[in-house]
Amino acid sequence: MYNSFDNPGLVKVLTFLQTHNTEYLSGQDLSDVLRISRVAIWKHIKKIQELGYTVESKQKLGYKLISNSDLLLPWEITSELKTEIIGQQAYYFDSIESTQTQALKMAKDGERNGVIIVAEKQTGGKGRSGRKWISPKGGLWFSIILHPKFDISITTLFPIASALALSITLEKIFNISPELKWPNDLTIKGKKIAGMLVDVSLESNKIENLVLGVGINFDVNVKEIEKSLKGTPNFYGVASLGEQKKKIKPVKLIQRFLVELEKTYKLLENRQTSKIISEWIKRSSTIGKTVELNTINGNIKGKAVKIDNDGALVISENKKNHRIIAGDIIHLSK
Ligand code: BTN
Numbered sequence: 329m330y331n332s333f334d335n336p337g338l339v340k341v342l343t344f345l346q347t348h349n350t351e352y353l354s355g356q357d358l359s360d361v362l363r364i365s366r367v368a369i370w371k372h373i374k375k376i377q378e379l380g381y382t383v384e385s386k387q388k389l390g391y392k393l394i395s396n397s398d399l400l401l402p403w404e405i406t407s408e409l410k411t412e413i414i415g416q417q418a419y420y421f422d423s424i425e426s427t428q429t430q431a432l433k434m435a436k437d438g439e440r441n442g443v444i445i446v447a448e449k450q451t452g453g454k455g456r457s458g459r460k461w462i463s464p465k466g467g468l469w470f471s472i473i474l475h476p477k478f479d480i481s482i483t484t485l486f487p488i489a490s491a492l493a494l495s496i497t498l499e500k501i502f503n504i505s506p507e508l509k510w511p512n513d514l515t516i517k518g519k520k521i522a523g524m525l526v527d528v529s530l531e532s533n534k535i536e537n538l539v540l541g542v543g544i545n546f547d548v549n550v551k552e553i554e555k556s557l558k559g560t561p562n563f564y565g566v567a568s569l570g571e572q573k574k575k576i577k578p579v580k581l582i583q584r585f586l587v588e589l590e591k592t593y594k595l596l597e598n599r600q601t602s603k604i605i606s607e608w609i610k611r612s613s614t615i616g617k618t619v620e621l622n623t624i625n626g627n628i629k630g631k632a633v634k635i636d637n638d639g640a641l642v643i644s645e646n647k648k649n650h651r652i653i654a655g656d657i658i659h660l661s662k
Contacts, residue, residue, distance in 0.1 A: 332402035332418040337364055339403045341372040345383065345393040354390035396577075400446045400468070404579045405586075413442035414472060414593065415586035421445070425452040428541040431471035432527055435537040441475040446582070453543065456525055457656050459560055461543050462553045466570075468544040468578055472589070475537050477597050483535065484653050485639035487512040487526045489596055489604045490540055493588040494522055495611055501584060502572045507613035510632070510641050510657060515613060519565035521545055542585075545569065546578055562656050605635060618661040619643060621652060628652075629660070 340362050345353065359366045373391055377383050380397030397404070402418035409415050417440065424430055424447040431445045447469050453461035463469045476486075491512035498506050498514070498521075506514045512524040525541035545553070547570035557563045595604055609615055614632045621628045621643065630645030641652045 330402055330420045332406040335403070337368060338372045338375055339407075340364065341369060342376055342381070342403070343407070345376070345381075345391065346396070349393040352384075352386060352389035352392045357390065398578075400448060400579055400582065402446070405444065405446065405582055409583050409586060411442075411586050411590045414474075414590045415442060415444045415583070417443045419443065419445045421447040423447065423449050423451060426450050426454050426541075427469055427471040428454050428525060428527065428539060431473050431539045431541070432529075435473045435529065435539055439473050441473070443473045444470055444582075444586070445473075446470040454525060454541070455523060455543075457561075459562075461523065461525075462556050463543065464548055464552070466547040466549075468542070468546045468582060470582065471539055471541040472586075473537060473539055474593070476535050476593070478535070478599070480530065480533060480535055481638060482596050482599075482601070483526075483528055483538070484511075485596060485601055485604060486538065486540070487524055488608050488635065488639045489592040490524055490526070490542070490589060492604060492608045492611070493592045494524075494542065494544070494585055496607075497581065497585040497588045498569075501576055501581060502569070502574050504572065505611070508608060508611045509659065510612065510614040510635065511639070511654070516567045518613075519567035521567045521569060540589075544581070546581065562658060564659075601637060605637065605639070609635065614641070614657065614659065617659050619657040620660055621655050621657045623652075623655060632657070 344362060355366050355369050358369045373383055379401060380399050382394040384392045384394050400420060402420040405415060405418045427445045427447050449465045450463035450469050453463035455461035488511055491508050491514060495506050495508055495514055498504060506516055506521060509515055513520055514522040522544040527539045529536045545566060545568045548568050550566050550568050553566045592604060615634060617632050619632045628643055628645055628650050630643040633642045633644045635641055643650045643652060
C-alpha cells in the first residue's frame, strides 16, 4: 500500500525528475537542490524505477526520466488535482479484496472527507445487490469517503449525481455520449461501461459518512468478464473504454472525474438539484422504456415515466404510479 502523503522524499525526487526531464541530473545536484542525502536519492530512484517509471542512469551524467509509470500511484492522482476536497488524499493498493470494504473500514475509523482508495485489481470486488464485480488489472476501481453536509433526503440523488459526473467526464475526454441507466449504470450501445455503489452510514438520522465505489471498465478484456458474468441476474453485457480510439492516461481520467464529482457534490450541498435531474434525464436510456423490477412486494412491470425531485424512479403500471428509490431494473423495450 502506498499513500499520497507518507513518501515526501520520493515524491520530491520524482517531481524534480518530471519537471527536468530534458536533462541528466547528477546525484550530487539532486542532493544539493532537494537537501536529501545522496544515499537517500539513490534509494528513492531505485524505488521509483521499481514502481514502473523509466529512469535512465548514465555514468558521469546522472539520471533522466524517460517515461512515467502506468500505475495509478497515489501522488499521481493528487498532484495538480484541481479539487478542493475530493481526492486530495489517496491510498493505493496493488491488489485488494475490495476498495469499498477498505473504505468502509477507514470511514468507520474516522478517515477524513474526500479520501480516495484506488486499486489496480480487486480479488473480491462488490457490485450492487450483492453481485460480484469482476475487477482485473486494466480497469479503474476506486472508492471515495465523503462526509456530506447535505440532508438525508438528498441521499437517493447522490448515485444519480455521481453517474452524471462520470458521464460528463467521459463525454469531455472521449467525445462520446454514454447513456445512463437508472440509478447509476453507464452504458455504451447498451453495454455496461461503468457501475457505482453507494454505502451510507447513518447516525441518529444524519449521514455520518458515505462511501462511493466506482468501477470503470477502462481497458479490460470484455470477453473474459462476460464469460465470468454470464447467467448472473440483470447481466446485459460489458463494454470497455479500451475500444475508444482516443488514448488517455488512466490517472487523468480519475482526476477529471474527481473534478466533475466535486462540482455535482457542491450542487447537492447547495440543494441545486433540478439541474442534476434535468441533465441526468437528458442522458437517460431508462425514461420512456418499459422496465421490470423485482421488489420484496413482487414484480413491477411498467413504463419508466420520470425521476422525481429526490431521484426516485417513477414507474407507471396500469395507470398506477410506483415510486422506486433503490433497486435493479431491467429494460424490456428498446
Ligand atoms: C454495480 O454496478 O453493480 C456497482 C459496481 C461497483 C464496483 C466498484 S469497483 C470499486 C468499488 N469496490 C468494490 O468492491 N465495488 C466498487
